Amino acid sequence: MSIAKDEVKYIAKLARLELTPTEMKKYQKQLGEILVYVGQLRKAKMKNIKSGLSHYKGEASLVNVFRQDESKQRSRKGAEKLIQQAPRQEKGLIKTKKILNIKTQKRENRRV
Amino acid sequence: MFLNELTISAVHRGLQKKEFSVQELVKSCLAEIKKENKRLNVFVSVFEKSALARAKEADKKIASRSAVGPLFGIPLAIKDNILIRDLPCAAGSKILKNYQATYDAAVIEKLKTAGAIFLGKTNLDEFAMGGSTEFSVFGPTKNPLNPAYVAGGSSGGSAAAVAADMCLGALGSDTGGSIRQPASFCGLVGLKPSYGCVSRYGLIAMASSLDQIGVLTKNVEDAAILFQAIRGKDNRDATSLEVEGGNLAEIKLKNVKIGLPKEYFVAGLDPKIKKTIEQLIKKLEEEGAKVKKTSLPYTKYALACYYIIMPAEVSTNLARYDGIKYGFSESKARNLLDVYLRSRSRGFGSEVKRRIILGTYLLSAGYYDAYYLQAQKVRALIRKDFTDVFAKEKFDCLLTPTSPVLPWKLGEKINDPLSMYLADVYTVSANLAGLPALSLPVGEIGDFSVGGQIIGDYFQENKILQIGKMIEKLF
Numbered sequence: 026m027s028i029a030k031d032e033v034k035y036i037a038k039l040a041r042l043e044l045t046p047t048e049m050k051k052y053q054k055q056l057g058e059i060l061v062y063v064g065q066l067r068k069a070k071m072k073n074i075k076s077g078l079s080h081y082k083g084e085a086s087l088v089n090v091f092r093q094d095e096s097k098q099r100s101r102k103g104a105e106k107l108i109q110q111a112p113r114q115e116k117g118l119i120k121t122k123k124i125l126n127i128k129t130q131k132r133e134n135r136r137v
Numbered sequence: 138m139f140l141n142e143l144t145i146s147a148v149h150r151g152l153q154k155k156e157f158s159v160q161e162l163v164k165s166c167l168a169e170i171k172k173e174n175k176r177l178n179v180f181v182s183v184f185e186k187s188a189l190a191r192a193k194e195a196d197k198k199i200a201s202r203s204a205v206g207p208l209f210g211i212p213l214a215i216k217d218n219i220l221i222r223d224l225p226c227a228a229g230s231k232i233l234k235n236y237q238a239t240y241d242a243a244v245i246e247k248l249k250t251a252g253a254i255f256l257g258k259t260n261l262d263e264f265a266m267g268g269s270t271e272f273s274v275f276g277p278t279k280n281p282l283n284p285a286y287v288a289g290g291s292s293g294g295s296a297a298a299v300a301a302d303m304c305l306g307a308l309g310s311d312t313g314g315s316i317r318q319p320a321s322f323c324g325l326v327g328l329k330p331s332y333g334c335v336s337r338y339g340l341i342a343m344a345s346s347l348d349q350i351g352v353l354t355k356n357v358e359d360a361a362i363l364f365q366a367i368r369g370k371d372n373r374d375a376t377s378l379e380v381e382g383g384n385l386a387e388i389k390l391k392n393v394k395i396g397l398p399k400e401y402f403v404a405g406l407d408p409k410i411k412k413t414i415e416q417l418i419k420k421l422e423e424e425g426a427k428v429k430k431t432s433l434p435y436t437k438y439a440l441a442c443y444y445i446i447m448p449a450e451v452s453t454n455l456a457r458y459d460g461i462k463y464g465f466s467e468s469k470a471r472n473l474l475d476v477y478l479r480s481r482s483r484g485f486g487s488e489v490k491r492r493i494i495l496g497t498y499l500l501s502a503g504y505y506d507a508y509y510l511q512a513q514k515v516r517a518l519i520r521k522d523f524t525d526v527f528a529k530e531k532f533d534c535l536l537t538p539t540s541p542v543l544p545w546k547l548g549e550k551i552n553d554p555l556s557m558y559l560a561d562v563y564t565v566s567a568n569l570a571g572l573p574a575l576s577l578p579v580g581e582i583g584d585f586s587v588g589g590q591i592i593g594d595y596f597q598e599n600k601i602l603q604i605g606k607m608i609e610k611l612f
Contacts, residue, residue: 033494040452040497041459041474042490043482056495058555063441063499063508069515090375106239112466121461122473 027057140165141212141302145359148305149207152199159199159210159254163192166212166256170303177279179297181217182225183257188212191254198252207362209252214298214307217258218265218341219350221245228341229263229273232458232465232484242339243374244308244350244367251366256304259294263486264455265315265343267291268560271551272488279547282324283584286544289319295353296323306354306363312343313443314539314564316351317576321539321588324578326605327353328360331596332571333378335364336371344450345376347443347568357577357605364598380596388603391425393533395604396526400436401537401563410538413580413587418536420611431530433522436566438515443565444558445499445512451489452496458484491554520570527594534601537563539576539588563590573598575605579612 033053037044044052105117113120140162143151151157167185174180195210215221218228220238222245227233241249248255262272270278270293278293280286281301288297292309296319299307309316311329320327329351340350352363370379397418402411422428460466460480467479485493499508526532542560550557567574572592579589589608593601 032498036494036498036501039501040493041456041477041481042485042493043478044490048487048490052491052494055491055554056498059444059495059558060498062555062558063444063512066438066441066445066511066515067507069435069438069511069518071514072518092372092375103239110236110239110463112460112464112468119461122470122476124473 027054028060029053139169139302141169141305143305144355145207145211145305145362148211149209152205152210155199159192159195160189162210163188163212163254163256166302166304169301170256173281173301173303177281177284177297177301178276179259179278179294179301179303180214180257181227181229181260181275181294184224184255188254188256195252195254206251208248208366210254211252211306212254212256212304213248213363214256214259214295214304215245216261216292216295216307216309218261218310218343219244219308220339220341221255221258224258226258226341227274228265229261229275230485230489231274232480233463234274234465236464238339240339243336243371245339247367247369253366259292259298259307261294262291263489264341264451265291265310265312266451266488266492268314268318268557269545269550270294270319271547272486274486277547280323280544282586283544285546286584287322287547289322289540289544291315291319292327292353293319293322296320296325296327299323299325299353299355306352306359308350308363308367309353310340310343310348310350311564311568312347312349313447313561313568316353317539317564317574317588317590318560320353320576321578322544322585324586325353325355326357326360326578327351327576328364328598328602329567329574330364330368330598331380331573332568333376334368334380334573334596334598336369336374336377338371338373342454344447345454346450347447349568357575357602357609360575360605361599361602364602368598386603388533388600388607390421390604390607393604393607394427394429394531395421396429396431396530396532396535398431398433398436398526398535398537400433405559405562406538406541407543409582410541410543410587413582414536414538414589417579417589417608417611421608424607424611428536429530429532431526431532431535433519433526433566435515435518435522439519439566439569440558440562442512442515442519443561443569444495445508446516446569448492448496449499449509449512450496451492452494452500455485455489455493460484488554516569519566523566523570523572523592523594533593534597534604535592537590537592539563539590543582543585543587567592571595573601575601577605577609579608
């Protein structure tokens, strides 16, 4: 079995991956094979299992773990170290490509 | 015998008696690394200067006071998906090639406090995804027992480092067998603790509900020492627990009840491995152990279940690599989406991409119920299989082969992911159920040894280690 090219393309986009034509062909076939294999789970007999996650209910070892939602004072140096890991930075900030399509007009207004 | 060939416990005794110094010990390990690392490709980075400096300090401490802990001055290797502050950590990936860890993993803090010395970081399959340590941007690690063969994976570098006497012990991580299988392939002892026993803080996440840090050592006693040092609750990992770990007292084989799950002795198991395990069973019975066949009926679905849950978690965990916060970034991108697409496509290797796409597919609308939800249900049933046999039969442990196959030749399975996945068939269940499991050598075939897997009940690490010690004595 192999899965449709369009489907691989769509999934890759969701996963934020760009595939070469060779990769596309390879994954189409390999993913198809893997899906056939994992698909055998459908044959598994279910007993006393209602929904996927509710089976954990009532197990003593499984309890929610909470902590106070408090802010902690971090050292400036520590923060700098983290920022320094970023491939693009400016004035101690992480720089990205713009995420909003602000018109030139507005930008000029701000300068005023 | 050279110092680097000793066990952790033997070195500890030697240091206490001042038979040799920590510096001599560290130097002998570094010399071995220098001699063999090019050929075997085990370490991706070696911290010669800092290791020697720490060794010097350690010797001063030994000279000034006599009592030191069991890991004091012990040179260790660390899998390169565990963070050590201010040192590079690449997880075998191009996307993290220039990354410097900004903090210590919880296990590293503990080992630093215990006085252990880190020699370097070891090679692994990219983000711990693989069973052969061939999927690393640093190239494949070779098996010290025969360099034409794979060392297993994904902790192949850690296994090879211990097997080649480049260090005395190593940390690895195990998501579906990544400690036990390379331990088996390299003739070592490997322990995957119960889920929650060891903090995952500072372990680069692969599949968070399955990942667990564990140890690779030359014998069972060393595994127990290293495990004791890294276990325990940590507030920074909400899934970690403080548990007693069961009885540490010595166990006699004649008082032990061992279960043999029949689903682990079926077609697909190399007949030579099967024979080796059968010989072990005979020996155990001669020692008076009660060995009884049992059944874990949902075992046949374990691998399929694992290859749904694991990639699903992989695809979400690896969404954090965006080319913006840290690591590799493609500079020629036009817009933000382009940064993501190009950085990820060029930063990740083929196996990682395969699993991200698979996981994204399995979690996408229309498939979620059929695959992921179904896998969660089967996971509960696999777990129930184990809790049932431990409760009803009162087994002290279960015994199985660690791997259905012996090490394969480098490159043999690299283009056939499904056949590589099938080699995980005996190890994934312990991760899905969260149980502790130990692999130790129980026989030899050609250049390689055969790993036997001892699976214990929840948090019974001490019990399986004690049973392992008794089995070790039979050889």
